[in-house]
Each structure stands twice: as structure tokens, then as C-alpha cells.
Amino acid sequence: MVKRAVNEFVKGLWEEIPPFRLVLGLCPTLAVTKTVENALGMGMAVIFVLTCSNVIVSAVRNLIPKQVRIACFIVVIATFVTIVELVMQAFTYPLYLKLGIFIPLIVVNCILLGRAEAFASKNGVIYSLADGLGIGIGYTLALSALASIREIFGYGTFYHISVFGPSFKPFSFMVKAPGAFVCLGLMLCIMNMFKKK
Amino acid sequence: MRDILKLFLAVTIFSAISGGLLAFVRSATQARIEYQQLKFVKGPTLKEIMKGCQNDPIVDRFKVKCGKKEKTIFVGVFNGKPKVIALEAFGKGFHGDIGVMVGIDVTTDKILGIGVTTHGETPGVGSRVKTDPSFRTQFKGVSVNESVKVKADGGQIDAVTGATISSRGVCKAVNNALALYKKLKPEILKRLKNFKSKKLSS
Structure with missing residues (x-):
């Protein structure tokens, strides 16, 4: 049992890492990866919401009638997203201002409903917890990786700390929208190269 | 079924x-x-107005009933006494309302300082009413019984060059704040009498 739980956790970190392998949740992946700080904030929010909603959905999976399961899942997810939004406003207001609309938009993020429907509604609580944590952390890692590349080349900083010194001319294409697409595309390409081997 | x-x-x-x-x-x-x-x-503006105060004006705020609405009053402590209050009022600018925070010394009934909180003025032109310190400081020392006007209207305030309408908006907001203060003064003084700061820094 422990081994399976560990497997469910680990698969989210590489094998099924959401933006690269499942190619889900791309909207925030492209939008909030200008800086590592934003990416980490977004990642934390997703970890919390995904883990909680996975656990709740799997705990009540036998009580929900089949016909209305999607509606119930969305209610669960939306509840946790709203909690995250309120807590963020109360404790990390500047981050909340930066992430803006993308926090409430976690509700319609495909990863969450996808995990609830494809995994949590068919598996036990502990496996769902492991799955939620794994996928959430994988998502955070992926966002951070993308954000690191974009921030280092686009602003010349990493987590607001200067990397190249003052003589570096920022390559501002990287922090604009096209830079996000190009960067994500290259990363997907690299991931696929690994997969082929 | x-x-x-x-x-x-x-x-x-x-x-x-x-x-x-x-x-x-x-x-x-x-x-x-x-x-x-x-x-x-509002924090940055408040800090500017209440430079040197010993408390956190945002923690030490209270609400006063004003007609049907409630007005938030921020209190600044100087030399251990609640000496300055700040309140926000609005005036019509070039693009929508300009919000101005006005700090008033309750012992002398004079303006201690003002600061623009929100506005939609043209960046680089009208927005200078917020950023230009020499415009802001003209309001210092004005008595609450006066009314402020730009020089073009026969008043005492030098408008920001090229932004007379925005400057007028700020004056209007300040006048509104002063009127509010005069109306609410008995209530404010009553609250200040029993005032105890929640957090004092030495």
C-alpha cells in the first residue's frame, strides 16, 4: 500500500508532470511565469486546492450520484479556491495583486477537475492525497522551471536577485507573451526527446 | 422521481x-x-502625511457615522497624543474622481499634509498632482475654515503646469474633506478623548 502511494506521488513529478506531459493547465503556465515568485505562489495555491479537493472528492465518492458528480466536484474545488483567495488577500496582499484573476481561474483549471474525475473519484483517500500532492508539486516545479528561464533572461534576475550584474541587457522578449509560448514549446520539445530514448 | x-x-x-x-x-x-x-x-500616502507619528494610523482607525454612510478616520499620534487625523474625500478630476487623503492637526485646525490616493489622470501630466511634492506642500498650513482654490480661480494654490483641471479636482477634494471634518468634528473629538493607541512604537 505504501509503495503504491509513493508511486502515485512520484508519477506527478516526472511521468505525468502536468504542463509538460499531460499538457494541462496551460493558461496560468503561460500567464504567471514572468517571475519565480509568482510561479511559486501560484504553485502553492494549486498544491493546496488540488490536495484538499482530491481528498474530499475521494472521501465522498460513493455518496455522490453519478449524474451530478461534475457539479459536486466543481463546488468542492471552487470552495477551496475561494478559501485560498481570501487567505492570500489577508496575508500576502502584494502577491494576490500580482496573480490577480489567475487565482479564481484555478476553478476551471483542467488539472483539478481532471484529477477529481480521473483519479480521486475512483481511488481511496490516501492514494488521492498522494496523487494530489504529487501532481501539485510537479506543477509547481514545472512553473518554477519555466519562470526561472524567463526571469533570468527577461529581467536578468532570479527571485529578484541579480544574476548577471548591471552590465546585462535584459532580453525582454522572454517576459512578454510570445516568449512564454516559445519557452514552453522548447521545454515540451526537450521533454519529448527524453521520452523517446 | x-x-x-x-x-x-x-x-x-x-x-x-x-x-x-x-x-x-x-x-x-x-x-x-x-x-x-x-x-x-492608502498606506504610502498616509505615511507621507503622518511623517514621524508614533503609531500605525491604519491600526488606529475608527469609523464615524456621516449621514447614512460611515467615514473612516485615521489617527496619528505625536508626542504621545492623538494629534492628527486623516480622512479621504473625492473631487472630480479630468478622468473621474480624484481621491485625496487630507491630514488635519486637530489642535490647530490646520492642514498638516495631503496626498492623492487614487486617480485616473493623464500619466505624466495630470498624474503630477500625485507625484509633484511642490504642489502637495502648498496645502500645508491652510486653515480648515479657508477654502482652497487654484490661482486661476482667485485662490492660493499654484496649479501643476498643464494640469489645471486635475489641480482643481484636488482642491475640490480637499474642500470636501475640510467640510466633512467640520461636520464631524464634535464626534471625532469625542472619540479622540477616549483614544488609546493599539500599537505604539517608542
């Missing part, structure tokens, strides 16, 4: 639980959210 009832019940119960939970979280975080919003939206 029974099936429909079951579906209905499932969704209702789910929504009710989540609604209750959210109401609880909201009431638990409300005070802090209000504080954070004030701190990041």
Missing part, C-alpha cells in the same frame, strides 16, 4: 456545506483583508 430527489439533495447539501465553510473563512479573514487593502492602497 426518487432519483431526481436524490440528485437535488446531493447538490443542495454540497452547496450548503461549502457556503457555510466560506462564510466562516470570510468572517475570520475580513478584518485582516481590510487592513491589508488599506495598507497597500
Whole structure:
């Protein structure tokens, strides 16, 4: 049992890492990866919401009638997203201002409903917890990786700390929208190269 | 029929639980959210006005009834006494309302300082009413019984060059704040008498 739980956790970190392998949740992946700080904030929010909603959905999976399961899942997810939004406003207001609309938009993020429907509604609580944590952390890692590349080349900083010194001319294409697409595309390409081997 | 009832019940119960939970979280975080919003939206302006105060004016705020609405009053402590209050008022600018925070010394009834909090003025032109310190400082020392006007209207304030309408908007907001202060003064003084700062820094 422990081994399976560990497997469910680990698969989210590489094998099924959401933006690269499942190619889900791309909207925030492209939008909030200008800086590592934003990416980490977004990642934390997703970890919390995904883990909680996975656990709740799997705990009540036998009580929900089949016909209305999607509606119930969305209610669960939306509840946790709203909690995250309120807590963020109360404790990390500047981050909340930066992430803006993308926090409430976690509700319609495909990863969450996808995990609830494809995994949590068919598996036990502990496996769902492991799955939620794994996928959430994988998502955070992926966002951070993308954000690191974009921030280092686009602003010349990493987590607001200067990397190249003052003589570096920022390559501002990287922090604009096209830079996000190009960067994500290259990363997907690299991931696929690994997969082929 | 029974099936429909079951579906209905499932969704209702789910929504009710989540609604209750959210109401609880909201009431638990409300005070802090209000504080954070004030701190990041009005905080910088307040700090400027109340330079050298010994407390946190956002923590030491209270609300005064003004007609049907409530007005938030921020209190600044100087030399251990609640000496300055600040309140926000609005005046019509070039693009929508300009919000101005006005700090008033209650012992002398004079303006201690003003600062623009929100505005939609043209960047680089009208927006200078917020950023230009020499415009701001002209309001210092004006008595609450005077009314402020730009020089073009026969008043005492030099308008920001090229932004007369924005400057007028600020004057209007300041006048509104002064009028509010005069109206609310008895209530404010009563509250200040029993005032005790929640957090004092030495």
C-alpha cells in the first residue's frame, strides 16, 4: 500500500508532470511565469486546492450520484479556491495583486477537475492525497522551471536577485507573451526527446 | 422521481456545506483583508502625511457615522497624543474622481499634509498632482475654515503646469474633506478623548 502511494506521488513529478506531459493547465503556465515568485505562489495555491479537493472528492465518492458528480466536484474545488483567495488577500496582499484573476481561474483549471474525475473519484483517500500532492508539486516545479528561464533572461534576475550584474541587457522578449509560448514549446520539445530514448 | 430527489439533495447539501465553510473563512479573514487593502492602497500616502507619528494610523482607525454612510478616520499620534487625523474625500478630476487623503492637526485646525490616493489622470501630466511634492506642500498650513482654490480661480494654490483641471479636482477634494471634518468634528473629538493607541512604537 505504501509503495503504491509513493508511486502515485512520484508519477506527478516526472511521468505525468502536468504542463509538460499531460499538457494541462496551460493558461496560468503561460500567464504567471514572468517571475519565480509568482510561479511559486501560484504553485502553492494549486498544491493546496488540488490536495484538499482530491481528498474530499475521494472521501465522498460513493455518496455522490453519478449524474451530478461534475457539479459536486466543481463546488468542492471552487470552495477551496475561494478559501485560498481570501487567505492570500489577508496575508500576502502584494502577491494576490500580482496573480490577480489567475487565482479564481484555478476553478476551471483542467488539472483539478481532471484529477477529481480521473483519479480521486475512483481511488481511496490516501492514494488521492498522494496523487494530489504529487501532481501539485510537479506543477509547481514545472512553473518554477519555466519562470526561472524567463526571469533570468527577461529581467536578468532570479527571485529578484541579480544574476548577471548591471552590465546585462535584459532580453525582454522572454517576459512578454510570445516568449512564454516559445519557452514552453522548447521545454515540451526537450521533454519529448527524453521520452523517446 | 426518487432519483431526481436524490440528485437535488446531493447538490443542495454540497452547496450548503461549502457556503457555510466560506462564510466562516470570510468572517475570520475580513478584518485582516481590510487592513491589508488599506495598507497597500492608502498606506504610502498616509505615511507621507503622518511623517514621524508614533503609531500605525491604519491600526488606529475608527469609523464615524456621516449621514447614512460611515467615514473612516485615521489617527496619528505625536508626542504621545492623538494629534492628527486623516480622512479621504473625492473631487472630480479630468478622468473621474480624484481621491485625496487630507491630514488635519486637530489642535490647530490646520492642514498638516495631503496626498492623492487614487486617480485616473493623464500619466505624466495630470498624474503630477500625485507625484509633484511642490504642489502637495502648498496645502500645508491652510486653515480648515479657508477654502482652497487654484490661482486661476482667485485662490492660493499654484496649479501643476498643464494640469489645471486635475489641480482643481484636488482642491475640490480637499474642500470636501475640510467640510466633512467640520461636520464631524464634535464626534471625532469625542472619540479622540477616549483614544488609546493599539500599537505604539517608542
